[in-house]
Amino acid sequence: MNKKNTIWCGSQEHSVGRRQFMGSVMAGMGAAAGASLFTHPLGASAIAQKGKSVVVIFLAGGISQFESWDPKSDFDTGGPFKAIPTTVPGIHVSELLPYTAKQMHHMALVRSINSGLDDHGLAVNLVRSGRTTRSATEYPELGAVVAKGLERDGFPLPGHIHTMPSGIGGRSNNASYLGPQYSSVAIGAQEGGVVNSKLPDGMTVTVDSRRHNWRRFANDRHRRVKQSAEMDAYTQSYEKAIQLMERRDVFDVSREPQSVQDGYGKSDFAKQLLLARRLVEQEIPFVEIKHEGWDFHHNNFEFHTHYVGDFDRPFAHFIADLAERGLLERTLVVVMTEFGRTPKINPGYGRDHYPDAWSIAMAGCGIHHGAVYGKTDDKGIKIVDGQVDHRHLFHTYLRAVGIDSSAEFEIAGRSFPIADPAVGPIKELLT
Template identity: 40%
Template sequence: MTLSRRGFLNAAALGTAGTFASDMTRLDLLRQTSWADEVKKQGKRVILLWLAGGASQFETFDPKPGRPTGGPYRAIPTSATGVHISELLPKMAARIQQTTAIIRSLNTKNADHGGGATIMETGRIKDPGIEYPDLGAICAKELGRLDSAVPDYVSMYTSTEGRRKGTSGFLGSRYAPMFLSESMQPENIRRLESISDIDHQDRLALRDLLAKKFTQNRHSDSLGSHTQAYQRVRGLMASEKLFDIEQESTEIRAKYGPTQFAQQCLIARRLVEAGVPFVKVARAWWDSHGENFETHRELCADLDHSMSVLLDDLRDRGLLEHTLILTFGEFGRTPNINASLGRDHFAAAWSATLSGCGVRGGACFGKTDEDGHKVADGEVGAGDLFATIFTALGIDPNKEYHVGARPVPLSDFGAKPIKDVLA
């Protein structure tokens, strides 16, 4: 049989390409339940500010001024009555009541970078028998749309230390992140100059035909996922400008400022505004075994400014009520101050924040003891945090995926949402 490339182009133009260009607000008829449709229609988004290496809860959201473990920085009042945070976060202090809930009672039990990151990426401990998807992949699946013209999971991690790409696990490559590591612009998504646009569309159509023939009489989730990923290529190629902050006004760029993290936060805002359901911005590297206080003086200034401007910008655009902004990393840092005036790895009593969508601003859940050695009240784990995140987004945390015959709930078995921080 002779294949006509032009014929495939026409088919693509009538079918697939038209779908790629669809409006994000269109009803997704492919989903299984009307409830799930409703979630998608609401256009919920997530920005995870991943504090890679482990930020100190003492120098951020759970200060212990005057205690032997407290360090030199003061606690300052926030806009939420009775809630104090570190003086290193003055801009966030002014925004807590309006935007942000603090969880101070995480005990995630693993103070190893890799193990801790796996737990905080997937909401559960590693299971050798199954590769769990991370939060981004789950949100991409639950909030993204099959016909999306934009990527549905973007992960930025430009520092090299502790760099982790993220994983879509058993959800397959369709939900794998678009990963930006070397620059703030996606690499390899531009069409090669040696290939014309028509040729490119022809190639896609040809690949599509061959894939369909190959998958005929074969049933495989991974094959399906692979094909779906390819089907989105044209849309992803068209998304390049979303990563270009030069498209923003001088005023907006000046508000975010010059640091790389701030600029990545601006990209994150552009992405969620365009409909990307999950964006992860990793700010590395907080692993302050030496000079903890100087390190946090630098990095907290970056976090405080970038997060505050991001929240304001989302609010001004009417996006904050639909966008959940998260801050956490793989763990916190020790109460003990070591001889290098550093703090080491610590997962037994640390903090995370949720801001925006579905969150009760000003809520402060859980307590650590007076020196921050252990959780004194309201101990929660990563699974509970994930159940809270899903609930804030309107996703049923008890929903199950099936890996073969094995049911896998979105949040870990036994996990419960923290109602006190939910709106």
């Protein structure tokens, strides 16, 4: 076999060490403390949403809507895969999704997205921020907005987590004006949990506790003489890091019974879904799992056979598991991508980028289950009903978990609309 080939779009794996991770967390927590001096809480409506979570599964590169959520069997644009029925009468998906089809009664589809941009990077900015922007940093991403919108006092874990197959990474720069405390932290789904988060060999809990008590004593003494927001932030970040280390088992998927691990499967994606379920159990506001490599300009049908196959069974198991545990009642799951793929099949039997008419899927809380919003024509070329874009979707995701997307964040004396005020959610999908 040839050596493992990298996938088309570059991976954003952040395989760095504990020092960087802890440093990032601390920096974030420091900023969090600092920012908290200037931000006002969202109010009672946000408090009422405690415990809700959003899980985004980002199929990076652009999954084909034809080979997933909007099949067009028997048309020349449709490719060789047939449409199959689901648990919801009248809703069909690609035959490549036999397991997901059995969970459609927990799900909703949007088949009428026209987002306008066919460049990967720019399109990703759109769908992640819910804004029409060419900048990756002008607006906070969905994860940061959710982390802030569902923020809870004293919550010991990061509110915005991106999973990885393994390793650990620092914070990303994806929270914009909300501040780095809402940026994503990357955590691997490997056995043992967060890597290098155990106490060093020879360091007992008692000794470690003594160290921290000494630090606290010194801090308190100093604070009596001089107090500043920066120092408070520094102190908080230490305490947050300690809390994270104390909760390290949360991130250890090997603590699940073997039968549960087997149920999800052994793939990298499956392990990350299992980690996501554990994080949802802990009421972490936002978790994202990236499944990369969907940019099939060549050999689209063969590659979708394998990639959708890799997605289908673990994803369906994840939805069923959330439902069985009652977690789906307070969790919104979004299967996101940056655009669809062309109706036209190119000479390499691939499909190219197509932002004009594509689909996403959702499951869980706040949405009508078994619903389909929007419609494309017979060949999947044009939207014929219910055209929406990334901005409407952004509002819809937030509303589904109870965040008032028409509200504003007040930060440092300035007002920032939570979502694009020019549009609203897809009301027909919301409960």
